[in-house]
């Protein structure tokens with residue numbers, strides 16, 4: 616219950632899916648949670664849910680592609696809660712799923728703006744608060760798609776490879792400030808992102824789920840809490856010696 620007691624955590628893209636599960640577990644483990652997203656109704660609803668079950672959370676509208684907005688919201692969160700201990704760079708989109716030679720510049724830029732530039736902006740504007748406090752934990756949501764290819768979604772693969780290495784480099788840059796930076800690599804997790812992907816697939820939702828499940832040696836797709844518990848670990852003092860590492864939670868997908 617108290618693994619994150621007295622910590623203040625920001626979760627980007629916190630309204631749905633893995634972000635939402637992370638906000639709920641953070642609150643359950645005693646953290647004060649800054650839920651941020653572009654989906655204001657869902658974000659506010661989640662905050663009500665957390666606060667009515669004894670947790671502490673507040674919602675801020677935050678589009679991670681806008682640097683001025685990131686700077687402003689982080690400053691407000693810091694003023695409201697007194698510090699920023701944990702940043703979960705979770706906001707992400709799956710983007711164009713077609714071969715590289717068919718991807719447009721606009722599709723490429725749109726995905727990179729959220730999945731890579733958003734992580735850069737959020738890290739950039741969290742670091743000064745963490746440096747001043749001489750502590751912090753930053754967790755980048757990469758993917759199995761940041762480790763291996765799958766012959767689909769080229770911009771997404773590129774973006775997840777980028778945030779994996781950004782975590783390692785930032786881990787080195789800020790180790791002396793006692794700021795840890797790690798990446799998490801989920802296999803397929805049943806969230807709105809994957810559900811939409813499944814609905815658009817030629818195989819149809821049911822067969823897509825079956826087909827994707829079969830790619831994971833454990834035989835099924837994961838659920839948001841499978842990832843959120845890993846994020847809780849990296850945010851907590853239990854991981855005080857863990858930095859620059861990659862936590863793979865994928866039902867064995869990349870062990871093959």
Ligand SMILES: NC(=O)c1ccc[n+]([C@@H]2O[C@H](COP(=O)([O-])OP(=O)(O)OC[C@H]3O[C@@H](n4cnc5c(N)ncnc54)[C@H](O)[C@@H]3O)[C@@H](O)[C@H]2O)c1
Nearest residue numbers: 628631632633678679705706707758801803804806807808
């Ligand atoms: N679901 C999976 O199978 C899976 C696997 C590997 C990695 N991931 C990664 O985990 C993270 C969460 O994925 P998910 O499946 O929960 O996705 P999701 O689509 O279910 O939720 C993503 C959230 O991010 C928000 N978001 C999108 N653009 C944003 C922006 N510009 N600014 C702020 N918020 C924004 C959305 O509104 C949404 O609430 C993503 O980075 C994703 O790439 C997911």
